[in-house]
Amino acid sequence: MEPGRRLAGLLASAAAAIWTAGAALAQDYTFKLHHFLPATSPTQTETLDPWARAVEARSGGRVRIEIYPSMTLGGRPPELVTQARDGVVDLIWVVNGYTPGLFPRTEVMELPNVYVNDPGAANLALADLFETDLKDDYKGLEVMFLHVHAGNGIALRGPEVHAPADLAGRKMRIPSRTGAWVLEALGAVPVAMPVPDLPQALQKGVVDGALVPFEIVPALKLQDQTDRLIEGDRNTRFGTTTFQLSMNKARWDSLPPEIQTAFREASGPEWLAELGRIWRGTEETGVAITTAAGKAHQVLSPAETEAFRTALEPVVDRWIEDADSRGIDGAGLVARARAAVAAHSSR
Structure with missing residues (x-):
């Protein structure tokens, strides 16, 4: 390399180092x-x-x-x-x-x-x-x-689900205690675990499925571990x-x-x-990956969705009772939450 070009390169490197140091100091x-x-x-x-x-x-x-x-x-x-x-x-x-x-x-x-x-x-x-x-x-x-x-949809091994009774006795991963209450109301058996543990739990038969958002499918490769994704009519979910x-x-x-x-x-x-x-x-991405793998995306009919809604209303009552026992106005907070959601949904 010619001396002039070598010097120019060294100067450029020095300038870059000075700029990097200055940027670091600026942070x-x-x-x-x-x-x-x-x-x-x-x-x-x-x-x-x-x-x-x-x-x-x-x-x-x-x-x-x-x-x-x-x-x-x-x-x-x-x-x-x-x-x-x-x-x-x-x-x-x-x-x-x-x-x-x-x-x-x-x-x-x-x-x-x-x-x-x-x-x-x-x-x-x-x-x-x-x-x-x-x-x-x-x-x-x-x-x-x-x-x-x-929202919590259902990722599941096994046949289609059309009513809460179809989940009776199925072992399912849950993300929270409210999720456990949802599964109990549907007759399923809740198994608590962080979502990164779900693939291994499915492989070992610890659970038959899970309450999950569908966006998590690609990260955990759930299309390889389950047969179907299930949600209600008009993207209705079973809590969140x-x-x-x-x-x-x-x-x-x-x-x-x-x-x-x-x-x-x-x-x-x-x-x-x-x-x-x-x-x-990102839900759409999870559904697309699942169906591309030959697995099902099952959407409940309006009547089936309503049957799940009715079965899950006692979960709200259970939460209100628990909140009241903690000195929290459970019924009032539910009413305010529903009103706030409705106000923003109408925008």
Whole structure:
């Protein structure tokens, strides 16, 4: 190489190194976001990554969010809330139901016949209810946003299902205690486990199926383990699951107002509505992969859907009774949740 070209190359390399160092210095705040699903899951690629980049952009480059999937920082999914509260990590994304009893008020949105089939409306309703009804569930945490998935459908081995009686005695994985109540009301046997454990449980015959959103099909290859996906008429589901993306409260309180604003702006109503559209869209991908593998996508008739709705209404009553025993106005919270969902569904 000619001396002049070699010098130019060295200068370019030095300039790049200086720019990189400057960029690193510009990132005044680095956060570790820990979650339990694979890096290839729609949760990371279509939810966590876009949200993190939006926060970074709104901070003017002063924030960097590093995402750690598949529990790579250690522990099990049920430990994520404790990790955030104790400051082991800065941010978590987790299923509320993995730590039963910690988020009793927020469970209202998981209930069948409260949540039906509109994740965007449910997300916005959760935001509406947060300050007045839900905030006490989140001591030691600063919630960035709450959301639901598109709803619990059924992934199952075996023949078609047309009535609750067709699930009697079937062992099924559940994501939360409200999911367990759904299965009990349908005569099935609930088996609690984090969703990453589901493929092995199906392989070993520990369960016959699961309550899951269909977006999880490709990440867990459920098309290889089950015979069908089942949902109600017009995408009606059998309840849903609530999630939180939360920060350690002390870390949040240490941030200057402009950095807090970057997080808040990236987590507002527009994002919550978009999140609903994203999660609804990923359901279609799960169904397409299942049918391409030669498995069934079974949609219940309106009459069959109504029979399931009737069978599941006692789950709501059971939750109200449990909430009342905790000093929570269960009936009032159900009514407010239904009203908030309806208000956003009409937009």
